[in-house]
Amino acid sequence: MSTAIDIRQIVKTFGHVTALDGLDLTVQTGQVHGFLGPNGAGKSTTIRILLGLLRADSGTARLLGRDPWADAVALHRRLAYVPGDVELWPNLTGGEAIDLFSRLRGGVAPARRDELCERFDLDPSKKGRTYSKGNRQKVALIAALASDVELLVLDEPTAGLDPLMEAVFQDCIREVKTAGRTVLLSSHILAQVEALADQISIIRQGRIVETGSLAQLRHLTRTSVEVMTDRSTTVLADLPGVHNLRSTNGYTQFEVDGEHLATVVRRLGELGVHGLTAHPPTLEQLLLRHYGDQLGHDDAKAVTR
Amino acid sequence: MSTTLERPPSRAGTESATLAGTGTLVRFMLRRDRIRFPAWAVGLPLLMAYFAVALESLAGTPEDLQGLTSFTSSPAGALFGGPGFGFDQLTLERFLVGQYGLYILVGAGLMGLLTVVRHTRAEEHTGRAELVRANVVGRHAQLTAALVLTTLMAVLATVLIALVMTSRGYDAGGSLLFGASAGAVVVAFGAIGAVTAQLSEYPRAAAGFAGALLGTAFVLRGLGDMAAVQGSGPSWLSWLSPIGWSQQTAPYTHDDWWPLALCLVFSAAVTAAGYALSARRDFGAGLIPPRPGSPRAAAWLSGPLALSFRLQRAGLIGWSLALLVGGVAYGSFTQPLLEGFQDAPEDLLAVMGGSENMLAGYLGLMGFFMALVVTIFVILAVHGLRGEETEGRAEPVLATAVGRSAWIGSYLLVSAIGAPWLLLVAGLGMGLGAAVSTGDSGLVADLVAGHLAHTPAVWLVLAIAALLYAAVPRALPAAWAVLGYGLIAGMFAPMLNLPDEVIRISPFGHIGDYPRDDISITAVLILTLLAAAGAAAAIARFRRRDLVTTA
Numbered sequence: 108m109s110t111a112i113d114i115r116q117i118v119k120t121f122g123h124v125t126a127l128d129g130l131d132l133t134v135q136t137g138q139v140h141g142f143l144g145p146n147g148a149g150k151s152t153t154i155r156i157l158l159g160l161l162r163a164d165s166g167t168a169r170l171l172g173r174d175p176w177a178d179a180v181a182l183h184r185r186l187a188y189v190p191g192d193v194e195l196w197p198n199l200t201g202g203e204a205i206d207l208f209s210r211l212r213g214g215v216a217p218a219r220r221d222e223l224c225e226r227f228d229l230d231p232s233k234k235g236r237t238y239s240k241g242n243r244q245k246v247a248l249i250a251a252l253a254s255d256v257e258l259l260v261l262d263e264p265t266a267g268l269d270p271l272m273e274a275v276f277q278d279c280i281r282e283v284k285t286a287g288r289t290v291l292l293s294s295h296i297l298a299q300v301e302a303l304a305d306q307i308s309i310i311r312q313g314r315i316v317e318t319g320s321l322a323q324l325r326h327l328t329r330t331s332v333e334v335m336t337d338r339s340t341t342v343l344a345d346l347p348g349v350h351n352l353r354s355t356n357g358y359t360q361f362e363v364d365g366e367h368l369a370t371v372v373r374r375l376g377e378l379g380v381h382g383l384t385a386h387p388p389t390l391e392q393l394l395l396r397h398y399g400d401q402l403g404h405d406d407a408k409a410v411t412r
Numbered sequence: 413m414s415t416t417l418e419r420p421p422s423r424a425g426t427e428s429a430t431l432a433g434t435g436t437l438v439r440f441m442l443r444r445d446r447i448r449f450p451a452w453a454v455g456l457p458l459l460m461a462y463f464a465v466a467l468e469s470l471a472g473t474p475e476d477l478q479g480l481t482s483f484t485s486s487p488a489g490a491l492f493g494g495p496g497f498g499f500d501q502l503t504l505e506r507f508l509v510g511q512y513g514l515y516i517l518v519g520a521g522l523m524g525l526l527t528v529v530r531h532t533r534a535e536e537h538t539g540r541a542e543l544v545r546a547n548v549v550g551r552h553a554q555l556t557a558a559l560v561l562t563t564l565m566a567v568l569a570t571v572l573i574a575l576v577m578t579s580r581g582y583d584a585g586g587s588l589l590f591g592a593s594a595g596a597v598v599v600a601f602g603a604i605g606a607v608t609a610q611l612s613e614y615p616r617a618a619a620g621f622a623g624a625l626l627g628t629a630f631v632l633r634g635l636g637d638m639a640a641v642q643g644s645g646p647s648w649l650s651w652l653s654p655i656g657w658s659q660q661t662a663p664y665t666h667d668d669w670w671p672l673a674l675c676l677v678f679s680a681a682v683t684a685a686g687y688a689l690s691a692r693r694d695f696g697a698g699l700i701p702p703r704p705g706s707p708r709a710a711a712w713l714s715g716p717l718a719l720s721f722r723l724q725r726a727g728l729i730g731w732s733l734a735l736l737v738g739g740v741a742y743g744s745f746t747q748p749l750l751e752g753f754q755d756a757p758e759d760l761l762a763v764m765g766g767s768e769n770m771l772a773g774y775l776g777l778m779g780f781f782m783a784l785v786v787t788i789f790v791i792l793a794v795h796g797l798r799g800e801e802t803e804g805r806a807e808p809v810l811a812t813a814v815g816r817s818a819w820i821g822s823y824l825l826v827s828a829i830g831a832p833w834l835l836l837v838a839g840l841g842m843g844l845g846a847a848v849s850t851g852d853s854g855l856v857a858d859l860v861a862g863h864l865a866h867t868p869a870v871w872l873v874l875a876i877a878a879l880l881y882a883a884v885p886r887a888l889p890a891a892w893a894v895l896g897y898g899l900i901a902g903m904f905a906p907m908l909n910l911p912d913e914v915i916r917i918s919p920f921g922h923i924g925d926y927p928r929d930d931i932s933i934t935a936v937l938i939l940t941l942l943a944a945a946g947a948a949a950a951i952a953r954f955r956r957r958d959l960v961t962t963a
Contacts, residue, residue, distance in 0.1 A: 151961070158811045160959040180815040188811035194804035196723065199705075206709030207719060211812035232704035236614070247808060260811075 110169075111136045111258055111289040112157065117166035119152055119313075126152040128313035129166070134291055134306070136257075139284050141304030142293040149313040150293040151191060154262050157291075158188060171258060184213045187251035191263035191293075193243040195235030201246045202231030208250035220253040226275050241267035252279050259283060259290045265299065277302055329362040330385050332371070337379030346371055433549035437557035438564075441531055445561070452523045453565045456516055456594065457572035463512040464580050467504060477502050490637040492745075495650065498665030505582040505664045509590050513663075517655050518630060520569065520594040521601040524562050525622035528605030531558035534615035536696050545695065555606060555690055559683065562602035570595035586664035593658035596675040600654035601626060603679040606686030613698040629653040654678065716814045717822040723800070724793060724826050728833070731789050735782065735838040742778055743845020743859070746771070750850075769928065775846065775859055776928030780902050782838040783866035783920060784895060786831055787873050791891050793827040794877040798888055801960050816955045824878055824947055831874065832867040839863030862926035868939035869919040873898075875946030882954040894919065 112134035119127040127149045134140040144150050155161040157170050159179030168175050170182055195204050205220060224231050227245045238246065244267045251259055265276050280303050283290060294300050300307060301321065309317040329350065334340070340359040344352045348367025353360050363371050375383075442449065471477045485499050493511040532555055535541035541554060570591040577587035601622065608621040636650030637659075650656035657671040657678075693699050712718055750770050797820070800806045810819060842863070843856035877891035901918040915921040922935035 155807075155959070155961060160807060160810060160961065162958060179810075180813050183811060184813040186811075188808060190804070190807055190811075192804055193808070196805060198726065199722070200707060202707035203705070203709040203713065207713055208808065208812060210709070210714040211716070211719075211809060211814050213813050230704075231707040234702065234705055237702055 109136045110134070111138075111171055112140075112291060113167075113169040114153070114157075115167045117153070117156060117168060118164045119149075119156060119161065120164055126313055127156075127163070130310070130313060131315055132308055132318075134289060136289050137284075137287050138305040139280060139290040139292055139303050141300035141307040142291060142310065143295065143297070143300055143307060144293075144310035145295060148310045150310060151262055152313075153310070154188075154260055154291070154293060157260065158183070185256055186258040186260055187212065187254045187256045188260045189244070189247045189251045189262065189264045191266060193240075193247040195238065195243050195246060197234065197236035199235050200232055201229060201235065201238060201242070204235060204246050205231065205250045205253070208247075209254055212254055212256070216253050216255055220249060223249040223253055223279075226279075227272060239267070241269065241272070244268060245272070248276065248279075252283070257288055259288065261290065262293045263295065264292070265294075265296070273299065329364055330368055331362050332360070332383070332385045334359050334375060334380055334384075335382035336375070337381070338377075340378060342378075343371065343374060346374060430550040430552040431556055432553060433547065434553045434556045434560070437544070437549065437553055438560050441557055441561045442564075445527075449561075449565060452527070453568040454572060456519050456523070456569050457576045459519065460508075460512075460516055460573055461576045461580075464504075464508055464577070467508060467512075468580075471504075471507075474502075477504065477507060485641060487638040487641055490641040491634040491741075493637075494633075494659045495637045495640045495662075497662035503664065505577070505580075505586065509586075509663050513590060513593075514630075514655070514659070516573070516594050517597045517658050518626065520566075520597040521626045521629070521655065522623070523565060523569070524598040524600065524602035525605035525608075525626065526619060527562045527565060528555075528558045528602045529609050529615055529619045529622065531561065532606070533609040533612070533618045537613065537615050542695070552687060552690065555609075555686065559602060559606060562605075563599060566595035566598035566602075569598060583664055586667055589661050589667055589669060590663040592669075592672060593661050593663065596672045596679075597654055597658050599679045600675050600682070603682035603686065606683055607689060610686060610689035610693060611698055611700050613696070613702055617698075626655075629655045632656065633659060715822075716809070716818045717825065719809070720823040720826040723796070723823075724830065727789070727793070727796075728830050731786075731830075731834055732837045735785065735834055736841040738785075739782070739838045739841025739843075740845040743842035743847075744849045746774060746846040746855075747849040750774070771850075772927040775842075775855065776862060776925030778842055779839065779859065779862035779866060780920060780925045782835065782842070782863055783870055784899055784902075786834045786838070786866075787870050787895050787898070789834060790827050790831055790870055790874040791877050791895060793823075793830070794874065794881050794888060794891065797823050797878075798881050798885055801885070804961070807959060807961060810959065817951050820878070820882070820954045821947075821951050824874065824950070827874055828871055828947075831870040832864055835863040835867060835870070836860060858927045861931070865923050865926050865931045865936065866920065868936050868943060869898075869923055871943035872919045872939050872946065875943040875950065878950035879946050879953070882950040882957070885960060 110133060112132060114130060114132040117127050117130045118125070130149065130153060132142075132153065142150055142153070152161065156163050156168055157175050159175045159177075159182070162176050171185055173182055175182060195201070199207070202224075205224075209216075209220065227249060229242060229245045229249060231246075233242075235243070235246075244264065248264055251261070259280075265273050268276065277299065280290060280292070284303075290303075292300065292303060304321060306320055307318065308315050335358055337357065340352070340354050340361075343349055343359070343361065346367065347370075348364035349371060350362045350364075351360070485496055489511070490496060492514070494514050496510050498506040499510060532541075535544070535554065544554065545551075570588075573591035573594055574584070574588040577590060578584045604625055605618070605622045608625075609615075609618045611621060612618050630653070633650045633653040633656035635645075636647050636653070636656060639645030640647035640650065650660065654675055657675045660671040661668050689699060713722055800809075800823075806819065810816065839860040839862065840856070843859035846855040846859060847853045873891065873894050876894055877888060880891055881888045898918040898920040901915045902920050919939065922932060922939060924931050924935070
């Protein structure tokens with residue numbers, strides 16, 4: 108399997124601030140790669156280096172086998188980019204902006220563009236200044252998805268979208284994946300990454316701190332369970348994969364590793380359940396739990412911000 | 413001064429509910445405008461003081477002053493000055509308010525409408541008003557507070573103008589009346605802003621519409637005053653204009669206060685209309701619904717050059733119209749000016765190149781002046797380019813197959829072609845105006861040539877601005893210094909007897925102001941080469957730097 112993105116030991120500083128501190132990132136061709144991390148961790152800086160908009164201070168970056176700074180234009184014909192904060196020209200309509208981006212990239216697929224406008228429920232005849240953040244994001248997404256490129260670089264592409272549109276977006280990315288194209292998906296929505304990504308990299312303070320397939324990272328994702336039972340739940344504490352069990356007056360809270368969830372649920376059934384909520388941990392909780400101890404208290408606080 | 417002030421906020425009933433929070437908002441607006449408020453309210457009196465000092469030094473004696481009247485009493489003088497009350501027995505202060513007062517009044521109108529739009533529609537458009545209105549703030553509180561703020565500015569400007577004028581030894585009553593005339597225009601156009609802010613969702617459209625009405629008021633009184641000076645024609649047109657009412661007070665001559673009452677009645681009625689309209693619309697919406705645009709891009713909109721043109725198109729159209737109208741207006745000035753300045757003071761004539769060469773001097777000076785105006789266009793264009801980058805619109809474009817050189821190069825190319833185009837339009841307008849005014853059709857070609865000849869100097873400033881932008885983006889405003897130096901060197905150096913070298917540092921000091929001077933082909937070539945080298949350096953530098961990105 109070939110490599111679409113290969114970054115080694117990239118360092119990037121802005122004045123006294125070190126944005127990237129020896130970052131390594133490898134994305135295989137044909138995969139959806141989730142790029143996770145809190146705000147300010149360096150996701151956007153990494154992406155802008157990949158796009159040749161910023162130049163790395165040191166280290167090497169290869170994008171589709173070429174140098175992202177020197178060969179920017181040639182590479183940009185083969186990729187499409189959706190920024191996290193989409194700004195449009197106030198006096199150009201959304202439709203004009205979509206067409207313009209497609210043409211500037213070189214490839215135009217009018218039928219696909221119209222279909223996407225329909226799916227994302229975008230009115231392309233409105234002027235850029237009248238669009239909400241979500242609608243501006245749709246414009247950039249449609250322009251990117253309508254193009255016939257090898258690589259999609261998406262920087263928090265759905266931050267302003269509602270859950271319905273989030274579902275449409277996930278469908279579109281699955282189609283892209285089926286077509287064998289590569290996606291770098293920067294996000295801080297863990298559920299989105301879980302649903303779409305084959306591989307995940309987690310960035311903290313300019314470094315990749317965890318990378319692997321979803322299965323490999325599954326141990327990170329615990330489900331939080333709150334349950335009201337008639338009988339005592341102490342029996343659950345001994346089950347494999349159960350953590351932090353706390354119980355008072357028939358109300359129990361605990362966390363359970365994803366792979367052991369089925370067993371725990373079976374045992375719960377015997378305890379007379381009359382109330383149950385279960386939810387996966389947020390990214391922040393997850394990062395805190397995984398790195399809080401080794402990064403120290405101050406860093407842990409920074410993650411929750 | 414407006415209906416809002418005649419309606420004291422009571423503590424009970426629906427009336428107070430719609431005005432709740434007005435006092436707090438006024439204090440908040442004063443805090444926000446702690447620079448802007450004094451800048452306007454002190455700026456206008458200072459401008460008046462500058463006019464007074466300049467006029468006193470240029471035309472210190474009664475004879476000098478009398479020499480100016482044949483021009484100012486002409487129809488053209490009336491169009492760009494006023495009805496000229498008391499010009500038959502001219503005094504310095506009568507000339508000041510009669511000729512320069514108009515521009516103070518126009519500034520006052522701008523101050524009023526911009527202040528109201530800034531604190532009403534602009535706040536709604538950005539969404540900040542939504543946060544404010546979610547608190548204990550009544551539906552009319554924001555508009556009321558904006559009008560109160562505008563009225564405060566008007567009062568301060570009134571007092572300061574009166575003080576400035578009195579301090580120069582002019583009659584106190586007339587000084588206060590002229591100050592109040594300016595204050596009345598502030599209130600009138602504040603009221604107009606309160607109406608136009610209801611019409612469109614966009615602050616620029618609201619300010620633009622109110623500004624167009626200010627322009628209409630200027631033209632109406634101009635036509636009326638011309639008729640009055642000629643002694644025939646529709647002189648009543650002046651009475652349709654808020655600027656006209658303020659001029660009809662004739663400070664230092666008749667000292668009539670009653671035209672200002674007309675202005676206040678008008679302001680009250682217009683303000684009431686603003687409130688009525690504001691009650692008929694939803695928050696954030698305009699009474700005029702936004703027009704949808706084309707859902708598809710035109711076929712030609714397909715590359716960086718086309719995009720650059722599309723982004724600068726609206727500006728180019730606006731500038732073309734303004735320069736054409738301005739050119740015709742100043743061109744048609746030619747004949748009355750020649751007659752009017754026969755006896756002007758020597759200092760003034762020196763700027764024009766001496767009395768024997770008045771025609772060529774005036775036309776040459778206007779070509780130079782228009783070149784400076786077009787230079788404003790090119791510097792603003794580079795500011796626009798920087799805005800594309802800092803506001804995050806360059807990033808997605810540069811992430812397509814558009815290279816750095818193509819992006820900046822095509823934008824600069826459009827601006828560079830825009831410069832001679834605008835000079836051509838201005839020269840054509842001025843040529844037509846001058847040809848009609850003097851009956852000499854040969855002036856059209858002279859003026860077009862004279863204007864176009866300045867192109868390389870404008871290009872050089874464009875290249876300097878581009879280089880600043882590419883190398884140190886935040887230093888771009890320094891480009892205005894080049895323009896400012898060009899203005900001072902070109903306009904005042906002859907008057908101040910400055911040495912030649914001082915003039916020749918300016919890019920505008922080499923080509924020559926045709927038809928007063930010959931066009932130096934050498935200078936044209938050298939400046940063009942310098943501009944090209946500067947642009948090339950700018951592109952090379954921009955290729956190598958990091959993009960300025962948001963967040």
